[in-house]
Amino acid sequence: MFISKIEVYKLSIPMEPFVIATGTMDYAQNIFLKIYLDNGLYGVGECSAFPMIVGETQNTCFEIAKDFAKIWKGKSPLDIDQRIEELNVYIARNSTIKSAFDMALYDLNAKIENIPLYRFLSGDKRKVITDITLGIGEAREMAEKAKKLVNDGAKILKVKLGEKVEDDIDRMAKIRESIGYNTPIRIDANQGWTYSEAVDALQKLEPHHIEFCEQPMRTYEDYKLSKLRNQTTIAIMADESVYDHHDAKRLCRNNSCDYINIKLSKSGGIHEAIKIHEVAQKYGVKCMIGGMLESRLGLAAKLHMAYALPGIQFFDLDTCMVGHLENPVKGGVYYKNYEVFINEGVGIAADIKPEYLEKCESWVLR
Numbered sequence: 001m002f003i004s005k006i007e008v009y010k011l012s013i014p015m016e017p018f019v020i021a022t023g024t025m026d027y028a029q030n031i032f033l034k035i036y037l038d039n040g041l042y043g044v045g046e047c048s049a050f051p052m053i054v055g056e057t058q059n060t061c062f063e064i065a066k067d068f069a070k071i072w073k074g075k076s077p078l079d080i081d082q083r084i085e086e087l088n089v090y091i092a093r094n095s096t097i098k099s100a101f102d103m104a105l106y107d108l109n110a111k112i113e114n115i116p117l118y119r120f121l122s123g124d125k126r127k128v129i130t131d132i133t134l135g136i137g138e139a140r141e142m143a144e145k146a147k148k149l150v151n152d153g154a155k156i157l158k159v160k161l162g163e164k165v166e167d168d169i170d171r172m173a174k175i176r177e178s179i180g181y182n183t184p185i186r187i188d189a190n191q192g193w194t195y196s197e198a199v200d201a202l203q204k205l206e207p208h209h210i211e212f213c214e215q216p217m218r219t220y221e222d223y224k225l226s227k228l229r230n231q232t233t234i235a236i237m238a239d240e241s242v243y244d245h246h247d248a249k250r251l252c253r254n255n256s257c258d259y260i261n262i263k264l265s266k267s268g269g270i271h272e273a274i275k276i277h278e279v280a281q282k283y284g285v286k287c288m289i290g291g292m293l294e295s296r297l298g299l300a301a302k303l304h305m306a307y308a309l310p311g312i313q314f315f316d317l318d319t320c321m322v323g324h325l326e327n328p329v330k331g332g333v334y335y336k337n338y339e340v341f342i343n344e345g346v347g348i349a350a351d352i353k354p355e356y357l358e359k360c361e362s363w364v365l366r
């Protein structure tokens, strides 16, 4: 049994314009892979490039994917450790495109054993409720959106902050004014504050019952995190500061965070995510599973993994609900009142619709 063919697709999913510091993103820059065995079985993998955070684009992912395909062609899918090691030896970083290959390899291995991916990872289904993210905007607009989401059944809100402190406080005050205190709110500053701004903001946000704050400061300020934790009762979650298990160890050892946000696009996939989770468990640090702009297929893979990692206690699995205008996926995750489900099936139990792939730019190694 060996890898005989690899197909790489630019899976561009149209989106409601998503405004970010460097401009407007009007499609999700995803890559989709099919890795075939000589017996016809294939595994699927997806990644979502987020240039401003990880430093990869859909185009860089597409080019590196060609090299990765050549490295894996003719090799056995069974030796996961060695396959992942080959990609890491070939090129540093590029964790987003690595995660698509990692996902397809895990999907393939579960399919070879004819079991769901979560079973292959020794997991069990459990109740998972996702938050829903509220992008940064004018305070009143955000409060109205929050109200709409809560009326629509949202159980947990994730609010993007990290701008001028007094504006952020105003945003949160107006949101709480409009939805009350029954809905948990977690916030994400995406590295937006300096140390003194973070102290100021978090102390002033305490009365608004914040579940935790993701990534208050730039990653180069990590050494100030433990000091920050002494200044506020709001729990701190590391996101951009943790790509791999070495980062996790560094932060946990220094009491720098209460929680860690695991994303496959940062870790390079499930293989390394398991190691991050292991470190976090050792230090009693709970994890969240998050993401970039993955479709219901990438989300399904994350849910399978979360079923197998009990330390994952927070779920930010809303990426396909935040502005995707099309659903290219057959199967994958689905939602009932913000509870997330997957159908029972072999592997990830999701695929991209063939008619959708026909219009995607692609490259094939046979």
Ligand code: MG
Residues within 6 Å of the ligand: 188, 190, 214, 215, 239, 240, 261
């Ligand atoms: Mg974050």
